[in-house]
Amino acid sequence: MSTDRLAGETPPGQEAAPGTAEARTPDDAAGPGGAAAPESAAAQEGAAAPGEGATGREESAETAGAEAEAAGAEAGAAAAVSGAEAGAVGSGEEAGTPSTGAESATPASGADAANPGAANGSPASGPETGTPSSGAENAAPASGAAAANPGTAKANPASGSAKATADALAAAVRAVESGERSAASFFNDAPRPARPAAPAAQPAKGAPQGGPQGGPQAGPTGPGPEVTRQPTAQETGGPARPGGPEGGATGPADAAPAATGPAPAPRPAVRTLPGVEGVRQVLAAGGAPETLAEQTAEVLGERAAEALAEDPWLLLGVPGVRPEQADGFARALLGPACGPGDERRAQALVGWLLEQAALAGHSALEAAALRAALAQRSVPDPDDALQAAIADGAVLVFQDAIDEPGGRARPATGDDEEEQPVRVLLGLDRFAMAEESVADGLARLLNTFEAVAEPTQGTAPAEDCEAAADGATADEAKADGAGDAQVTDRDTPGERPATTAPGTGTGTGTPTDHDTAPRPAPPSATAWEAVAAAAPSPSAAELIRAAAHSGLVAHTGAEAARAEPAALIAAARSLGLRAFGATHTENGRRRLAAHLTDSAADATATGSPDPAAAAVTVSGLLSGREGPGRDADGALALDLLVVLDAPQLDLETAALLVESLTDGTRLVLSGDPGILWSAGPGRLFADLLAARFCPQVASRTPDFGPIGELVSGIGIGELSQVEAPGKEVVIVPVRDAGEAVHRTVQLVADSVPRAFGVPADHTQVITVGHGGAAGTRALNAALKERLNPGPGRFGGFDPGDRVAYTPAPGRTVPGTVTGADAAGLHLDCDGSALVVPREQVGTGALRHGWALTAHQAAGTRWPAAVVVLPGDATGGLTRAWVYTAFSRGERHLSVVQGADQALARAIAEVPVKERTTRLRSLLQQSVQSSEEPPAAD
Numbered sequence: 001m002s003t004d005r006l007a008g009e010t011p012p013g014q015e016a017a018p019g020t021a022e023a024r025t026p027d028d029a030a031g032p033g034g035a036a037a038p039e040s041a042a043a044q045e046g047a048a049a050p051g052e053g054a055t056g057r058e059e060s061a062e063t064a065g066a067e068a069e070a071a072g073a074e075a076g077a078a079a080a081v082s083g084a085e086a087g088a089v090g091s092g093e094e095a096g097t098p099s100t101g102a103e104s105a106t107p108a109s110g111a112d113a114a115n116p117g118a119a120n121g122s123p124a125s126g127p128e129t130g131t132p133s134s135g136a137e138n139a140a141p142a143s144g145a146a147a148a149n150p151g152t153a154k155a156n157p158a159s160g161s162a163k164a165t166a167d168a169l170a171a172a173v174r175a176v177e178s179g180e181r182s183a184a185s186f187f188n189d190a191p192r193p194a195r196p197a198a199p200a201a202q203p204a205k206g207a208p209q210g211g212p213q214g215g216p217q218a219g220p221t222g223p224g225p226e227v228t229r230q231p232t233a234q235e236t237g238g239p240a241r242p243g244g245p246e247g248g249a250t251g252p253a254d255a256a257p258a259a260t261g262p263a264p265a266p267r268p269a270v271r272t273l274p275g276v277e278g279v280r281q282v283l284a285a286g287g288a289p290e291t292l293a294e295q296t297a298e299v300l301g302e303r304a305a306e307a308l309a310e311d312p313w314l315l316l317g318v319p320g321v322r323p324e325q326a327d328g329f330a331r332a333l334l335g336p337a338c339g340p341g342d343e344r345r346a347q348a349l350v351g352w353l354l355e356q357a358a359l360a361g362h363s364a365l366e367a368a369a370l371r372a373a374l375a376q377r378s379v380p381d382p383d384d385a386l387q388a389a390i391a392d393g394a395v396l397v398f399q400d401a402i403d404e405p406g407g408r409a410r411p412a413t414g415d416d417e418e419e420q421p422v423r424v425l426l427g428l429d430r431f432a433m434a435e436e437s438v439a440d441g442l443a444r445l446l447n448t449f450e451a452v453a454e455p456t457q458g459t460a461p462a463e464d465c466e467a468a469a470d471g472a473t474a475d476e477a478k479a480d481g482a483g484d485a486q487v488t489d490r491d492t493p494g495e496r497p498a499t500t501a502p503g504t505g506t507g508t509g510t511p512t513d514h515d516t517a518p519r520p521a522p523p524s525a526t527a528w529e530a531v532a533a534a535a536p537s538p539s540a541a542e543l544i545r546a547a548a549h550s551g552l553v554a555h556t557g558a559e560a561a562r563a564e565p566a567a568l569i570a571a572a573r574s575l576g577l578r579a580f581g582a583t584h585t586e587n588g589r590r591r592l593a594a595h596l597t598d599s600a601a602d603a604t605a606t607g608s609p610d611p612a613a614a615a616v617t618v619s620g621l622l623s624g625r626e627g628p629g630r631d632a633d634g635a636l637a638l639d640l641l642v643v644l645d646a647p648q649l650d651l652e653t654a655a656l657l658v659e660s661l662t663d664g665t666r667l668v669l670s671g672d673p674g675i676l677w678s679a680g681p682g683r684l685f686a687d688l689l690a691a692r693f694c695p696q697v698a699s700r701t702p703d704f705g706p707i708g709e710l711v712s713g714i715g716i717g718e719l720s721q722v723e724a725p726g727k728e729v730v731i732v733p734v735r736d737a738g739e740a741v742h743r744t745v746q747l748v749a750d751s752v753p754r755a756f757g758v759p760a761d762h763t764q765v766i767t768v769g770h771g772g773a774a775g776t777r778a779l780n781a782a783l784k785e786r787l788n789p790g791p792g793r794f795g796g797f798d799p800g801d802r803v804a805y806t807p808a809p810g811r812t813v814p815g816t817v818t819g820a821d822a823a824g825l826h827l828d829c830d831g832s833a834l835v836v837p838r839e840q841v842g843t844g845a846l847r848h849g850w851a852l853t854a855h856q857a858a859g860t861r862w863p864a865a866v867v868v869l870p871g872d873a874t875g876g877l878t879r880a881w882v883y884t885a886f887s888r889g890e891r892h893l894s895v896v897q898g899a900d901q902a903l904a905r906a907i908a909e910v911p912v913k914e915r916t917t918r919l920r921s922l923l924q925q926s927v928q929s930s931e932e933p934p935a936a937d
Contacts, residue, residue, distance in 0.1 A: 278305030313348035346385035364427030439922035441658030448663035449551025531571035540567035557699025566595035584645035584859035646671035650680025679810035691923035737773035765851035774870035780848035795841035804849035865889030874902035
């Protein structure tokens, strides 16, 4: 590495860095009534305070779970959880964006759609309003989990056939993925009125005090603090709930015991106007900005005003609103009746803390951590608050086996002779449902896989040779056991079912001719061996053989190893299978398409004139814009799916994807285990590898060059000097954040273009978080002033501005502004035109994009990258963060180094910021169940 200045660089000036007014430290968290500060490392920096007139949409639209904004930006309840439990709330990968399930990047889970009566209202149980919700609306955004759930069909009385359900599903997925509608817009149930303040409710008599280990222990079902309630999973094999009245609500007779002590002063009834105007009226009465009205109405449903007047703490369900702000709002509305011990407040805080934990990547929290967080929020009796939340069905309880030192963790089954240590976890039902849906779906793919037919010893059937890959010679086939038969053309008319060319999905969700065509005949073992022998590398051959004999395979490798999944896809398509590869980003799709083109020596061998058509994005595949489309049953019409960038899959997206695959489909999850985990909750790829649930193939293909050598060392915890004769890696020391901003602008605008010929718009700046004196806001302001100065006449943007558009949390689309009109802001995204609706401009869905966070940059590579490490952001550094950021540059990497020795310490001592999840235990439990002998009659 070189620490020299690049040609033409000048020493930095003494001017202050732009944006220093936004500099933040761990002590900057504002108290009640102050400016909003992140509640956890995953809570969004700069969240709008109700008193500041911001809507909170800006932060909810950002990359969910994005980077920690400044060193140690972890305060409040999340910090308490972090202190009580390593890796709990506040220990997320990086500061991110509040993103409730109502505005999730993925379509709502199937559980939502299966229960049209799910409440959207107060966290306390009470009489149901009886307002029915539209079955069509509830069924539309259901995930694949719901597609497999018989209850989903009942939730949609308008669906007369499986085809109609599939059409509605595809249309809803496209609407959510494109940003036209949020997931919450499909759930318009009227919220139930909140019950009055009372001591924390005890579990109802007869409610189970414990359940099967590894499963939930829940009391009577009822509304929870989250807005879009999930139903029970008794029909999907998910967490069971105790029985109760239809809809799961407990009536007034089953409510908490009567309050003791002096009764609070009665509050005059508030007459509210209907719709958004009523919400605006209630917000104004409580001193909150009326600009929150539309968001609040969307989150709380059609009777939002009435519900909010009865339970002011429901405002916590609106993205960007913090507990101290909700407390101030409640005091203004309730007066003397408001207090820290109010049951409504405790219920809302339980849901809010679990939502913050999800932003930090956790799918569940330990009970002790949640109790500590509630205690710090002045809840008088955290235990009673948790019991009330459990009794109301707001949270689910699980027992998870604790990892055994030096061995694999055992799932808690309750059948062991010795009592095994377990931990009690609490989680929101939608994440529990998604996690269990993923585990069940992966097990289904393994269990329903039909092993390839082995040829009879000493014989070579003609069909085995016909299935061999085009381009493999007869000698190759013979050497691999194919006998003396010659390889014939697989595409002879009548031998292969007619299919539509891949990549021509209509995007309408309507089954096409190829959707109803029978599956191609499965290739034999000899055919698979023939294409494996013709693979371009030993690792690619190993991957092909693993995929031939298993319905689920995990593949690990760095950037150079992406050629191996491409070789598998090309080989499978040469055998007549409908094979596709899905990536996290459009940039990743283009790189996969290039590998597919290189892997296909003859394009006609893949069954399509364009082998690159097999490359799609995950979002495009699920929405139907890309790929083969869906069959009449709503499943993806393919035989093999390779998902690259697997570490970026969050739980809800993974659940939707896995449940969209029909029995017998091969699924290969491929990715670099050193990369940051998903922006949303969960760590699917890491849990799958740790559980050893399926065959694993580790690539032996290294990344070459100085950048590859540097990143490979970081992956094993070493920060070493590398030889960079062509200045491929340059270290630029800086003293403070102001100098870091100055040198970054100098590198992007002058040094890198002059030394390497890489223009400024092909160089990406990556920093630890959005806030701070050297965060994305400060850097983007300085880079815009230098590279594209302008007044920001289109909602703060000018033509030529580089931007990062977030259509849904967890997805970032880089682009350049080309203009604006009545429809919105027009972008050019890698040659594709995109229009950002007017209502999303200025709400956080669109940001300037010269500088990004590492989570936003994951899945994309640029010719040159400049990584900024200011000294005040060292608390957000981990090995995974550095590995991800440093590997974004293809030809050149500049490191603006202000972290000093903290960089080496983070690489050596802090591999990742841990997440609390259940998937690993669920997968191991599935393996254990399958290995148990059947019970004797």
